[in-house]
Amino acid sequence: MSERILNWLAWLAALVCVAPIVAAGLAAFTGDFDTWRGLMNTVLPGYVANTLMLVVLVGLGTAALGTGAAWLVTMYRFPGSRALEVLLVLPLAFPAYVLAYAYTYLLQHSGPVQSALRDVTGWGPRDYWFPEVRSLPGAAFMLICVLYPYVYLLARTAFAQQSVGAYFAARTLGRGPWGAFWSVSLPMARPAIVGGALLCVMETIADYGTVSHFSVQTFSTGIYQAWFSMGDRAAAAQLALGLLAFALVLAILERIQRGQARAHTRGNRAEIYDAQPIGGLAGGLAAFFCFLPVFVGFLLPVIVLSRMAIDSGQSPFDGRYLRFVTNSLTLAGTAALVTVTAAILISFRVRTRPGRSSRAMVLGAGLGYAVPGGVIAVGILVPLAALDNVLSDWLQSAFGRTPGLIFTGSIWVLVVAYMARFMAAGLNTIEAGYASLSPNLDAVTRTLGRNPTGLLARVHLPILRRSILAAALIVFVDTMKELPATMIMRPFNFDTLAVQAHRLAADERLHQAAVPSLVIVAIGLLPVFMVCRQLSRRAPGRPAPEPRSAGVAQPYAADG
Template sequence: MPIIALVFSAFEMDQSGSFQHLLETVLLTYSLNTLLLIIGVVFFSFVFALPVAWFVACCDFPTRKILQWALMLPLALPPYIVAIVYTDLLDYSGPIQQFLRKLMGWQHYSDYFFPDIRSLFGAILILSLALYPYLYLLLRGAFLGQSGELFQAARSLGLSPIRAFIKVSLPLSRSATAVGLSLIAMESLGDFATVNYFAVNTLTTGVYDTWLELGSLNTAAKISSLMLLILVILITLENYSRRQLKVYQGKGATQTELGFVLLGWKKYAVLFYAWGLLFFAFLLPILTLLYYAYHYFEQSLNQSLWLFSLNSVWLAVIVAFLGVIIALIVNFYHRLSPGIFAKMTIRLSSLGYAIPGTVVAIAVLIPFTSLDIGLNRWLVEHSFSRVGLLFSGSLFILVMAYLVRFSAIAVGSIDSSLNQVSPSLDHAARSLGLSPAKTIRRVNLPLIRKGMLTAFILVFIEAMKELPTALLLRPFNFETLATYVYQFVSDEMIELAALPALIIVLMGLLPFIIVNRLMEKER
């Protein structure tokens, strides 16, 4: 419904002339910046993730067991938090440039050259550091699942380890690479806070500005539709590039059994690269936030922090709970009544996560604003008092947008767990006289409880971190931790943003550890 409403609204006549003005002035620049951002983040994420995924999956070196889960930790850090940390460190007034000026005797900015972090390239690097774990996770899983016998056969034919990796392992992981890079491209397309903080104008910032500053929902819908078109083109190109790709592997030795033992300079090079990546992507931002949170603890700890933390938690809990309910309904409908319609239901319910948060916000706002207008008009016509913005001006629309965006995570998690439950168990329960409802309650639900908990935690984490949707749709006098941090960041007050930012990270980190432990036990 939101996507249909968005497309219809985009084709309506623009009465304000805002879109025509943008088209003649800055829309081309916004589109070019968006394209360059996506290409850059995809490239650097691939460069960051590919080596560590291979080393962790197929090589033996000190601290490998720590790195295999630690390299996923940047997922708990929202990109805009990483952005404010690096801006504070690398700006003209930051400690690094101050140290260089003192060391070299420079007096003014014109005396030396230092790259500007507040730039398109800076945004690309920050987003790459924050998003590479998406590709790392998928590539590591792909390498672990590959048949080691194919690699050994390539080696026996005279290929060096590097050439065998390029000619055998990398092509076999193409599907995982394509999916991971697609996720990263979607996240880059939908990022708002990082590019806005770095003053890089993209289509996402265009949607935000046209709605909140120009007040033109129609223009915002047109730009959102353009982003949706870019998204469709990306997914289509990715699927088209793999249209004839088929991978068949035996069930021989896995890559982990290859166990290349790294010695000498190779060992130290891998350790330096892997731990260096983890340091810049996670440890340095966390240590910086801890430093500021400690020194500004009394100023940061106030009633507003507790109130907004509570708002974020209970909003995330509601969204996670409803997301799991939706996922259970969709998946069990498909299990009990398999067919084309059931498959379409699962696919349609999973589309929201691919759509940027700003686009989802505008797409949800359009139908519910129309519903509010129609409801109030009907009430007045029948001599009742107006109820105001019952849907579009309350928390209802925020919860609705979160569900459109994040239900896909719950659907995928529960679908994965349910696929491991053999249908023969359902048949046995039905043959013993249980109804479908009792079969679900007494057989299926106990067997997928870990998948349900994982789905709940993953949706909870995403809802806690979400910023663009909350900025556009939150009711008056309602703030979340993400919007609270963003206000301080916008005012260049990173010291006061550190403590609420750490709470967001902690809220994501603890559930992340729980999910990781569940996966280890399941394996």
């Protein structure tokens, strides 16, 4: 396959991701702006303020939590550190809206916590103050609990691939452990950390289920209110256009602040830090810091949902739920394969042809992560529905019969929506892997006679296998949890676990909604464990191979 074909395939993948957003944007100018003017005078300032506050809280919270946990489990050995390497990723399998359901049941006025508090103290309903979970800080807390693994996965990979030479140089110059971390290790891992935090921010501004359940008015809830409650799709598209502009500003700022930062640890035998054991109070605090997000973001919600599921009287093993599982796995697996393949093509094009066009390609392809799934669905359905109608009319007049819906009733159209929605997840993860890959490696490979296809297949893909697996995991789990696009675009009688959970929760049947929610979590755990096993296979501190030459000390070699 020639370089030109790879280039055209990359552009095709990017255009497929951009097309639904462009179509939704064009819809913003098809109607009048009376509703938009009314929104600006009433609720739009609140949408902007709440969205900004959520972005700040979730961005800072996920960056601090994910980076801190990744640094501790990579650089130190403390009680339970080996197990926590895997456990810290578990909340990634949880949809944020399901976590909101669990904590609402647990912490609401009639829930177990406040009921037990009143029973023990004898207080009445107005005799005490209790934090309101259904609030903006509560929504931010739910999102931080389930999104921090994005930062953790990328930061964990970045720290594991770093050479220890720069870290020890800082220590010999008088820096303490934390000083060396802030001045050396953290800047080297910044591309991965910022990429993970950007994923969290994009997911936050596009979230609908959590903020809607907590009655927090954001751009996303405003879009759905204008669309479904007011029946004004033009106003919804106009709000989506504002949200898209917000996402574009975030993406541009991230690219500017990252600049040309790179940390080239490949291409030579990079020494890997031998993790230091810590015990006593310091080891206990490290274990507590790493265990707390696992408990709050996974263990406690699983316990609560399990209790709710037991009380519901439903079984996840009957035929109906097995159909939901099959449908969800089919969509998630196909979307992960298609999206990661397209992300590899785009990242390879950016790698081999850097420039403004490549940067524009990445920005355009990744914008879908900040757009609600329902908006992308409409951006796809409107032109395809028109095409279906034209084709149906022509077949009816020419042959006297029509095949019905050809495009809009297809699963592949739904996969295209997933690719447009989650392309940023694949791009940021693979680009983080490319950031540590020296450009000299490409030059050496080309001088040895490899064409672009050989460079990609024989060099880049084997080295980037960890990043590719992490990207596939993120897309797979996100697809399992995706709700709005699936509800709008799914074929007739093709329900998924997410759709079933939402349907039951919308009817206030939270106990019954716990059953499909737990199945989503259980399925999401399988790729989580698979990727964590790959990430920890050559973890820092493990014994290095014996030296080939007697009497010559060999450095620890980075995998890949």
